[in-house]
Amino acid sequence: MADDEDLNPKNHPTDNAEKDPDDWVTGDEPMTGAQRSYLKTLSEKAHDPDAYDEDLSKAEASKRIDALRSKAGLES
Numbered sequence: 001m002a003d004d005e006d007l008n009p010k011n012h013p014t015d016n017a018e019k020d021p022d023d024w025v026t027g028d029e030p031m032t033g034a035q036r037s038y039l040k041t042l043s044e045k046a047h048d049p050d051a052y053d054e055d056l057s058k059a060e061a062s063k064r065i066d067a068l069r070s071k072a073g074l075e076s
Contacts, residue, residue: 030058036054045072046072
């Protein structure tokens with residue numbers, strides 16, 4: 001039984017917390033509203049308005065958010 005528990009992803013909630021956006025199943029879908037809002041704010045804080053694009057995918061928005069967080073000095 002212990003082996004079944006080890007295989008249950010609910011027992012390891014952070015295992016893929018840092019999954020590469022290129023590997024996301026839904027990465028090609030349009031970015032979410034939250035991503036859109038945060039990307040807009042970050043592009044303004046980083047003084048890089050060209051980084052914001054309404055037509056980004058979820059994966060591309062995530063990558064730009066990470067880059068802008070670094071540029072704006074907001075890395076975690």
